[in-house]
Every structure is written in structure tokens, then in C-alpha cells.
Amino acid sequence: xxFQLSGKQLIAGQWVSSTSESLNAVNPATGETxxxxxxxxxxxxxxxxxxxxxxxxxxxxxxxxxxxxxLLEAIATQIMALGDALLQRAHAETGLPLARLxxxxxxxxxxxxxxxxxxxxxxxxxxxxxxxxxxxQPLPKPDxxxxxxxxxxxxxxxxxxxxxxYGACGGDTVSALAAGNSVVVKAHERHPGxxxxxxxxxxxxxxxxxxxAEIFGLLQGSGATVGQALAKxxxxxxxxxxxxxxxxRALFDLAAARPVPIPVFAEMGSVNPLVxxxxxLAERSEAIAAGLAQSITLGTxxxxxxxxxxxxxxxSVTETFLAQLTKxxxxxxxxxxxxxxxxKHFCTTTNNFQKITGVKTLLAATPAGFASxxxxxxxxxxxxxxxxxxxxxxxxxxxALLVLCRDLADLQSSLTHTSGNLTATLHTGSTDAVxxxxxxxxxxxxxxxxVIFNGFPTGVEVCAAMVHGGPYPATTAPATTSVGALAIxxxxxxxxFQNAPDALLPMELQSANPRGIWRVVNGQRTQAALHA
Numbered sequence: 001x002x003f004q005l006s007g008k009q010l011i012a013g014q015w016v017s018s019t020s021e022s023l024n025a026v027n028p029a030t031g032e033t034x035x036x037x038x039x040x041x042x043x044x045x046x047x048x049x050x051x052x053x054x055x056x057x058x059x060x061x062x063x064x065x066x067x068x069x070x071l072l073e074a075i076a077t078q079i080m081a082l083g084d085a086l087l088q089r090a091h092a093e094t095g096l097p098l099a100r101l102x103x104x105x106x107x108x109x110x111x112x113x114x115x116x117x118x119x120x121x122x123x124x125x126x127x128x129x130x131x132x133x134x135x136x137q138p139l140p141k142p143d144x145x146x147x148x149x150x151x152x153x154x155x156x157x158x159x160x161x162x163x164x165x166y167g168a169c170g171g172d173t174v175s176a177l178a179a180g181n182s183v184v185v186k187a188h189e190r191h192p193g194x195x196x197x198x199x200x201x202x203x204x205x206x207x208x209x210x211x212x213a214e215i216f217g218l219l220q221g222s223g224a225t226v227g228q229a230l231a232k233x234x235x236x237x238x239x240x241x242x243x244x245x246x247x248x249r250a251l252f253d254l255a256a257a258r259p260v261p262i263p264v265f266a267e268m269g270s271v272n273p274l275v276x277x278x279x280x281l282a283e284r285s286e287a288i289a290a291g292l293a294q295s296i297t298l299g300t301x302x303x304x305x306x307x308x309x310x311x312x313x314x315x316s317v318t319e320t321f322l323a324q325l326t327k328x329x330x331x332x333x334x335x336x337x338x339x340x341x342x343x344k345h346f347c348t349t350t351n352n353f354q355k356i357t358g359v360k361t362l363l364a365a366t367p368a369g370f371a372s373x374x375x376x377x378x379x380x381x382x383x384x385x386x387x388x389x390x391x392x393x394x395x396x397x398x399x400a401l402l403v404l405c406r407d408l409a410d411l412q413s414s415l416t417h418t419s420g421n422l423t424a425t426l427h428t429g430s431t432d433a434v435x436x437x438x439x440x441x442x443x444x445x446x447x448x449x450x451v452i453f454n455g456f457p458t459g460v461e462v463c464a465a466m467v468h469g470g471p472y473p474a475t476t477a478p479a480t481t482s483v484g485a486l487a488i489x490x491x492x493x494x495x496x497f498q499n500a501p502d503a504l505l506p507m508e509l510q511s512a513n514p515r516g517i518w519r520v521v522n523g524q525r526t527q528a529a530l531h532a
Contacts, residue, residue, distance in 0.1 A: 013213025279429025
């Protein structure tokens, strides 16, 4: 498919614009201003998009599972039909290599197909049936049946670092649509063209499936104006967000202050602590140094799972490891960051780190080009790290801070000062005491949504067991995940039906179990039908 970018908003299937105020994407590798200009959505357009989404919800909540599956699979097909135009525009807007973008496109389509399978399998509905006991004494027991139902129009804020997997057709949008909701996407300001192309793909898929175009909308503009209006609009029933702690917390506070508060599922900052125990360092320091250098600098350090905080026990072996890690990172060339603003923020944050007495620079970073950056490596003793909360903040870019502890007790004590994270990693060796490994594992589990052993956290598998979430400030909703099958649970709510006629029940709760899904019936998991 070849589309001429309009620079407009997609509302109820129409590309519209009613303002001269606009923004342009900028190529972070060259500083070139890209065309066309994209109009800022007005307050009237925000209202129109959400009114359309509210009307569409009356349709989406009643779509059959087969219709939702057809839509998700059609969107995946239409994304692939965008061809090289999508990759080239993303390359221009983000500076990300074409090979990386090709892989991310495959992941994005894989997410759509994954949720199609989630719908087919059916356990996401959490169907539970407790049949009546009319003879029970002293009071009869009613028939109660519970199932998950869609929550309503969802607003999705696209991310900067994964323009496909967390963009207009990313995990938030896909899981919201799969649950039976309508969606309005607030496109990320740095890649408006990519998001418009995705919107064309969704619009084509809706037409192919014979579904209302109002199910999906796309708005362009700044988070400070368009984003706030979306969060405050009474039709918005939930928000999915991936980005900075500042912006995520602002949305969370706005949503909580509404007359009718709504949930905000915000993935925010994460330093992703990585612990290397002495046994691991003694047995394979060189291999760990090589893998860690790659993980820290992957994607110019702009992965939300980048290990930015490394804990070790000081020793002569540790000194050798620091030299190995520094050498490995020094061989990584400067690379383009997503925006010049991110480059500046990384420099400001890490410069402030280096002003603190006790922080040692092992490898100095150098800004290069319009938005490029070379790797940075800092080290600090545990006492200084614990005493300076500034050192606990995320530095989003190709760098890491190593915290050198006096002994294992000091290391475990230091871990208690870490905040919530998406991931935590532990490297162990054969000589590390079981009790020490268990104690560190327990502490890391309290601070992260995913704990990795003897590996590296960069890379997130899209599967049923994945948790891509964590305690605040990693997310505003630590009981949820934004990746994997459980992501759909963010955009549903449980509803119980008491003594309802069978014909009025959702299919998942009907006695005959017409979908053949697994259900919990009177405490037993079964696919069997209920007999009258």
C-alpha cells in the first residue's frame, strides 16, 4: 500500500484538520526537518474522537470472538502491506537501523497474532460458575457466574523507543482491541508519520472486516495539551502509556483527580538492577563483561530493560572485571539516540552524577553529531550510592553505574534501597552459598516484575508467562503487565451474573459452553457443559 501522509487526525474514519498549529518530525541522525507538518489536534477534535470511540464501544463490546480475531489478523496483514514505506519513514523519524525496525515490525505483527490466539484459547475471560443450591440451609445459594467484560474506550500514548511495538498498533492498542474496546491513540510527537501509516493500516483492516471506522482514532499533538485533554475526557475509561516518569505520573494524577477516576497503566522509569555475586565473577567475568557491555549499549541504551545499575562486591577480581567491562564498552561506537533532547537529558543526568564526590568515571561519554552518544561507565561505593538519591535515577542512554559493596551483607543492604523496576538480574556461580543466592533473589523479587538468572534483561518475549511491569515507579499498576497474554486484563473488568437466564449470559458463561473454553465450575477446572 502506498499512502500520501496527510498530517491530519483520524476521526470516525475521516482525515480531518481544523488548525494551522503543527509539528514536524526531525531526523535525529541528521537534524533534517521532515515533511509533511502534522496538525495539532484541537479540543473539538479530541472531543469528536472520543465521542466516536464511545459510540463504537456499543459495537465492540458485542463483537464475537471470531470478529475480534479477524480484525487483529487483518491489522497484521495490513501492516505488512505497508511494505518498505513504513520502515523508511521509521528510519527517518527515529534513526533506528532498518534491520532493527524490520525485526520490530515482525514482533508487532506477532503481538497481533498472539492476542488472536489468546482470544481463541479463552482463559483470559476468567469464566467462573458457582451453580445454585436451592436446598441449602439456612438460605438457598443463588446461581452466580463471573466473566471479564471490556472496560470502555481506551486512550493509548505511543512510546518513543519502540515506534512499532509500542506505537499506534503496539501492545496497548492490541490488547485493548482484543478485549473488546474502542481505542484512540495519541501519536508520539517524534514519529507522527509512522503512527499515521499504522492508522491507515487499521482503517483498511476495519473496512476489510466490515466494522465501524469509529473503533480506532489517531490524534497528533503535544502531550501537554492533547494528552491532558484525552486524560480528562469523560468518555475515556482507561489509559495505556509508555514513557517517562514525569509524563506518566502527570497522567496518573490527572486521571485520579477526575470526577470519576480511571485506571492509568503507565510504564515509566526503570534502572533494572543487575547483581553479580563473587562466584559468578570468579568463574566467568570475561563472558559477563562482554554480555553486559552489549546489553547496556543495545539500541544506544534506550531499552526500558537496560541494566543501568550493577551491584558487585569489591575484590581484586572485581577490579579485573571493571577493566574488562570498560574495555568492551570502549569498543562500542557512538550511535544515534532517538532525539537530540534525549541526548541532552542523558548528558545532564550523568554529568550531575559525576559531580557527586565518590563517583568515578571509568569511561567518559562524548556527544557526537546531532543526537549521537558514545558509551559511559561510572562506579561508586555503596555508602555514597545509598546516601545520594540522585544516583538512583534512570539515565536513559548508553551508560551504567556500578555500585561497589564491601561484602555480601552490604550488597544485600544496598538492594533494599532500590525502587521498583521492570527487571532485576542475578548472576551466580557454583561457589556462591545457597543462602546468599536465596536472600538476594528474595530481595530482587520484591523490587521487580521479572527476575533473570545468569543472563541479561534486554529483550522481552511476547508469551503467556511474561511480566513486563513492576512496582512504582516502573509502573503505576504493579499487578499488571504491558506485554504478554495478561496485558488484556488491564482493559477488562469482572462482572457477575446472578440467576441470569441462560440465553442472556455471555457465551463464556452459558451452560452448554458453546465456545468449549476452560472454566472453573464449582471449584473445578473443566471444559464440560453443564447439564440442566
